[in-house]
Amino acid sequence: MHTTFWNIRSDERHCVRSPHLKAVISSEERVVMVRRDCKNRNACILQLCDCIGGTINLKAVGIYPESYCMDSNFVIVTDGRVIFVWVYSSQEDYRGSDELIFDIDEILNIKSVATTRSGSNQIPVALAVASSNSKLYVARVNGTLLCFSLPLLVLERTFTFDPLIRPTVLKLNCSSTKLSMISLNGGLSVFDLAKNSSKTRSSTTSTLSPLVQRKDTWDMIWDDDNPEAIAYIEKAKVGSCILSNDGNSLEFQETCSGYLLRSCSTHISAIMLDDIFSASFMKICTLIQRFDSKTLLLLSERIEEEGLVKAISFAEKHNQDYIWRALARAAIDQRRLDIAEKMFFRLQDYVGIRFIKRAQQQIDEIRQDAEIAFFLQDFNSAESIFRFDLALNLRLSLNDVHGVLRIVRQSEYNDDDISLYSAWDRVGDIYFDRFDWPAALTYYSKASSFEKMAECCCLLEDFDGLKAIRQNIVDQSPLSNHIDGIFQSFGMDSRDKRMTETYSTNTDSLMSEFDNDVRSLLSDSALMAAASPILRQKVSVMKAFKVQQEKIIRGVNAWRDSAALHYFILAHRQLYNGNLQFCMRTAIKCSEYGDVNVFDERATWQLIALSSFHLQYHEVLRRALIKLETLSSWHNEEVTVLGQYRDLNLHIFGLTKEEKPTSATLESVYENFLEHGHTYNACTLTGQAIFDDSPFLSCNCCNHNMLKKEGRKKVMSCALCRSNIILSLD
Template sequence: MKWAHDNPDLFAMMEKTRMYVFRNLDPEEPIQTSGYICNFEDLEIKSVLLDEIMKDPERPNKDNLINFEIRSLRDSRALIEKVGIKDASQFIKDNPHPRLWRLLAEAALQKLDLKEAEQAFVCCKDYQGIEFVKRLGNLQSEPMKQAEVATYFSRFEEAERMYLDIDRRDLAISLRIKLGDWFRVLQLLKSGSGDCDDALLEQAYNAIGDYFADRQKWVNAVQYYLQGCNQERLAECYSMLEDYQGLEQMTALLPENHQLLPDIGQMFATVGMCEQAVEAYLKCNQPKAAIDTCVHLNQWNKAVELARTHNMKEIKSLLSKYASHLLEKNKTLEAVELYRKAHYFLDAAKLMFKIADEEAEKGTRPLRVKKLYVLAARLATSALAGLLEEDATSSDDRIVDHAWRGAEAYHFFLLAQRQLYEGYMENATRTALHLREYEDIIPAVEIYSLLAVCAAANRAFGTCSQAFIKLESLESLDLDQRQPYEDLALEIFTKHTPKDNHTMEPDRSEGAEGKLPTCIVTGQPIQEYQFWMCSVCKHCALGQEICKYNFCPLCHTPVA
């Protein structure tokens, strides 16, 4: 049993396979059905064939939902169709219900009986219906009224056909715009014999483009956005399609300072296309955004070039921030490369010297340490060319003036050992003696240990004795570490007199222009007037010695 939602005098009930409808406890003739009542409203009963549904509950069918009209609704519809609106109106007045008045109003509209339709809408309290009837009353053309009524009843094809029959293509287009049927709008615009509204045509193209974009059919959307001149959505489609060539072409075609250019620049920056992003940002006069993009993409050369071109000062702070970030993650070499690419060679050199010093303290292979010092020195040399006197601090002066000192120390350290193993004992001894100038770079214990070995091999026991005396007096060695040196010295000098057979101190007397240069091939002082000098490290070598090499032994620059 189910009471009507909108009428307390109506209820329906089932009795086996028959449905009874009661009005004021007076039953209507029964309806044969095996459905279950689920709703009773607007003089209609909705029932469900549960038995049929339960046969296959996973796949219910709409046919198992059945609507039944009660007798008053059936009688009213029959009166309207067979007798007429006026007689039906009298019957509905005797049996009033909003559904019946609405049925009468719709029938009156079909016959264009506007007076009767308005009264019926008033009785069913349908304000929109009343307004619609008033609007119909203002129309003079009968076909126009019929077309509006067809639209009211959702017979849109019929309404469009009527509009076209009375040569009102504009109203047909307006109808399709309201319905959102832009494909039909475009057909109607193109089918007309006269000129169509360009703005409306663009609107149609863009609406169809939106239709395809909403369904992620970007290729189709591009075609319509191109015709609709919708640059913003076109850029979005190009981005989704990863058609960056199309975005480049759009960047070239857009006028300067166009509002879309920053967005296009961001699209390029997102995928790492630095050059294209910079072009877009510069075209809209945003050099700061272009520089930020270069920094983000590690294109520091371009960033510095842009900063110099546009006289921007914050590039130094940006470099410092990023370098600090790298150093916090122990990525010192990446920070060096960062400064080098940005042409901040002095900062790169400082970091490189720091790396070389750390590697030297760890006792890393001397050849590796030498290479690190050479790289640091070359960076410092590059910085010297662009370093203004007023820009340099005292620490900077020290780095630039003594840039090659670390490389020199490890170069002669390696050279002395190479000469020793190759059997050139005297040369090895003289080179080891030269190493005494680099106690601030190479630990003294290593220098004098090497000197003692070379001097002993050269049977220069006087020099060897001096080296052992120095080793035994080093404050950096504790008693346990000094004892092996003392024992070894005692063993050597009980057998050999601590005296040199000939003078071992290299003749480094002052020349006409100061201290004599040292040959980087032999480690000996150059006393000749003509010698070779490296174009990069400015170190010298004897002509007859350097001719055996293709590269500078110290900095590895090709020999001219």
């Protein structure tokens, strides 16, 4: 099974696979798909998605729900007895668990746990649920309606209603003061929660009496901004009702067999799902029916019969912003810009006032018509008035790819027209933003946009396409070097890909070095060199234990290899954590093990040079650079890198005495080691030197030391060999 996310504005569709789908619920820009757990048929999975179907979060629930609802912060599901509340978008002042679950019969014993017992073998007592940002309502079989506060789930009130209703759908209005139900037999009932609560303030239980009742109703929706207005579909007609103290007024009824999409002060919209399944190729905008409200219909009749001036009195009587806005649009449509300007002044609509001023300044009537059509969003009329380039920009600003293609097909411009090439490029950008790389590549090729074509080919791993692009561009250009670098990174043969001479030579040398390195690493004598430093350190510790236990080699320090790798790894960790002071000192200790062939000695001195440069220990940096220049481990192919070290040394320390940077002072124990090679003890946990007056702990297995203050705070085992160390806390 698949679920389609369809943008009704851009007509963009995203299809998402959703196996074992039970229901889809939504709130604002978030969607939750309720799916049955394939491993446990009495459980479900809540999949939180964004507006294009991308999964944000998953939540496994130990019940299989029969009723569910969702708002901007909570997802509530129930199987009839157990209610599960998922706080998927926590409020700022909420610090509790994101999962709340409880049995309705045990409402005083609410627990914040992740799993619960299944209620599949018990009689369901809850029929439907509805929620807002602060309230949760649960309708039960016995005719009671429980009101909980969210997110703490404290029972606040209990209402009673006719138990014969047996609601299957509950919905709250925008102010959470009225509740509507659709029963099992299709009856619509609307209740006033605020009125019943105020009557019985001394009691926690009150009886609900319906304000409105309708038969054969199968869908309903509350108004977005008017808490007294509700829309519903009764049989094959859509109706709207205004609830008031004087009585309920039926606004209108129109023939409709769709599903309610939205209700607001100006209109009610419904979508024809049956037509979508039968004609999925159609645009979504053609499958949405819009019904204007009764007030707007009366306003339109008043404008047609009496004119705009007389309709102002009708607008003053109702005095709603949407009525004044509709009157302004009608005035613009009739080219009565002076009346429209007064309406925008009343609404304090700065954009509308600017439009009126701009339209009044147009001397040509055709240009004024184009401005008006664009403001009224009559884009087809505006396109017919605009010239070719303006019509293209209009459709491109709307991301209307089909409109752009239609304009291009109908145009009589040559293929070398600048506007046409720009249009192809913009269409490619639209598809690129939608992650449709093949379509974007097609339009980029029409626009001859080689850089964007190369980017699409990289994303598609289309090396033949990159080869074709490379053959059509000039050598030594930035794009050619970029494409050659891509081929080089993938190890492509230069003769096959027509790379430049420089990149061809470098690629051949790199590939030969790669083959030689692989052969050497695969040889029996160098298997450990291919392993990670952490694995090698663990193996060396095991080897040292074995040598120490069996006393295989006398007079040899079995822990020297392990200590070298330990300090080497520790220095890198300190570097990545941003602790350059400890990194430099640990790397200095690591350089003591230059005779141990377990890592490249250059890496140690590079660490010392890097950390000392940032810490402004220029004397240490000078020694590190000199050491890097004099090492014998450089290959002939690395002469360029060696020359860069020499240039850096000359650039920093070849200055005059006045221009030389000041150097920070290092402790004497490190200076003596760097100058004379005097070794010292270092802490295995931090890599820092252990001075004569510093209390330390010694490991009985590897005989390495650790500062006592560090051992007290952090560990009770040796950082090198992981043996237990007895801490003395005196």
